Amino acid sequence: MKLKNCCDILDSKRIPITAANRKKGPYPYYGANGVQDYVDDYIFDDELVLLAEDGGNFGSKEKPIAYRISGKCWINNHAHVLKPKNDLNVDYLCYSLAFYNVDKLINGATRKKLTQSAVKDMEIPIVPLATQQKIVNQIKKVQLLKSTKKKRLNKLDELIKARFVEMFGDPNISEKNQKKVSMTDVCQIIDGDRGKNYPHANDFCNDGYCLFLNAKNVTTSGFDFSNKMYISKEKDEALKKGKLNRGDLVLTTRGTIGNLAFYSSNIPFDNIRINSGMVILRLNHDKIEERFFIEHFKLQLLRIKQKVASGTAQPQLPISTMNKIKIFLPPLSLQNEFANFVQQVDKSKFENIVYLNKTLSSKILSQLGDAIRD
Numbered sequence: 076m077k078l079k080n081c082c083d084i085l086d087s088k089r090i091p092i093t094a095a096n097r098k099k100g101p102y103p104y105y106g107a108n109g110v111q112d113y114v115d116d117y118i119f120d121d122e123l124v125l126l127a128e129d130g131g132n133f134g135s136k137e138k139p140i141a142y143r144i145s146g147k148c149w150i151n152n153h154a155h156v157l158k159p160k161n162d163l164n165v166d167y168l169c170y171s172l173a174f175y176n177v178d179k180l181i182n183g184a185t186r187k188k189l190t191q192s193a194v195k196d197m198e199i200p201i202v203p204l205a206t207q208q209k210i211v212n213q214i215k216k217v218q219l220l221k222s223t224k225k226k227r228l229n230k231l232d233e234l235i236k237a238r239f240v241e242m243f244g245d246p247n248i249s250e251k252n253q254k255k256v257s258m259t260d261v262c263q264i265i266d267g268d269r270g271k272n273y274p275h276a277n278d279f280c281n282d283g284y285c286l287f288l289n290a291k292n293v294t295t296s297g298f299d300f301s302n303k304m305y306i307s308k309e310k311d312e313a314l315k316k317g318k319l320n321r322g323d324l325v326l327t328t329r330g331t332i333g334n335l336a337f338y339s340s341n342i343p344f345d346n347i348r349i350n351s352g353m354v355i356l357r358l359n360h361d362k363i364e365e366r367f368f369i370e371h372f373k374l375q376l377l378r379i380k381q382k383v384a385s386g387t388a389q390p391q392l393p394i395s396t397m398n399k400i401k402i403f404l405p406p407l408s409l410q411n412e413f414a415n416f417v418q419q420v421d422k423s424k425f426e427n428i429v430y431l432n433k434t435l436s437s438k439i440l441s442q443l444g445d446a447i448r449d
Contacts, residue, residue: 079195081163082124085156086191090118092151105144107131107153117147122165125154126172129188133181135291135301139173140189155194167207170214171199231424235417239370242413243403246375255401258356261363262324264394265355267317267348274306284308285318285346288353293327298336300344311346317355319347324356324365326372328392333376335369354394366417367410371402 078084092114097104100115107127123144130153132138143165150156159168180193202210244253258264267273274287283305291302311318319325319338327334329352338347349355358365379392379400 076198076201077195078157078197078199081160081199081201082168083158083160084191084194085119085123085158086152088118089150089152089154089156091153092149102147102149103144104149104151105154106151108138109142111151114149116149118149119144119156120147121145121158124157124159124165124169124172125150126157126194127189128153128155128191129183129186131187131189133177133187133189133302135299136174137299137301140175140177141169141172143169155189155191157194162204163201164204164207164211166211168199170211172197228424231420235370235420236374238416239374239413242409243371243405246371246403247378254404256404257398258400258402259398261359261368261402261404263355263357264397265316265357266394267351267353267355268314269351270315272310272313272315273351274310278306278310279304280307281305285311285348286344287348288325288350290327290330290350290352293325293334293336293353295334298325298338298342306348311348314348317349319349319355320357322358322360322365324358324369325349326354326356326392327352328354328394328397330390332390332392333372333379335372337365337369354397362404362407364407364410364414366414368402370413370417375400375402 092104094112097112098115100113102114102117103110104112104114105125107125107130124141125144126141127133131140133140157168157172159165175197177189177193177197180197181187181189279287281304285306285308286300287304287306289302289304292299321338321340323338325336325338356368358368380390
């Protein structure tokens, strides 16, 4: 059934409020991907599903484009507001839309938009209300399993941090017997080409010769290529600095600062360039091992954000201040010993991630099928 026939679309009731005009209060202020702020008044008080209009996680396999809300709130104009009609469970509606393939429905080169006319014609499978509830219950059970696995992954990350501190000490605490060097002693910090040849909106396409990284591609857990933009070979060759070599690290330096991703041999793209909010860290592998460096930097990240980053509206980490960051430089043999430990832990993490991404997905699909057949 099309959404226009099974939902009331309440977009006309949305009211955006600029950050400067928002008055702090207890009510959530929702946008495309969740809570953006809290305000002193509300315009909705209902069980609703919000579907991203622009700025959503379109194409992502991990982050949904729809989410469920309940109670008093304010909603801006970046999310479509859907209220299910009778015989449609609100959770079932949300699950039906969370990872809906909207590739053929969205438009816009750099900021994708899902228009209301496209939303009205989106279709979801309609089954009896009792079956919808059964499906919802099954999915919630699987989500509980998923949450347990994620907690296990977090514990493994904590284990790596604890092992680092045990072997080398805490980078945030000065110890007289610990040798420290500047970042520039162990790596080159390479900026991108921000000159006249920097790509404009009409230079990007959905397929092409060179992957041009965007802010969503470099996350707290490494690369995420669910949202991709490309430039042509001609455009790539016109640019100078900012192209990755295998073994490089990418570091975000504007907006969300401190996300790191490693361009290993497993990354399935041979040509990648950074955007203006990133730098390349090209390590001297004769001095430093990448897993050691990554964990070292993660432990320093909070202090870096608080003390080193500059800029108010959009935090920035300029190269001039990165040059002042000090890091441990223990013998390479010890770094490699730590790297071997991380590699073993990563195997356990990989098994958990495979379970999350594949096994649980298969269980969901199987249980959905069983519920619908029943």
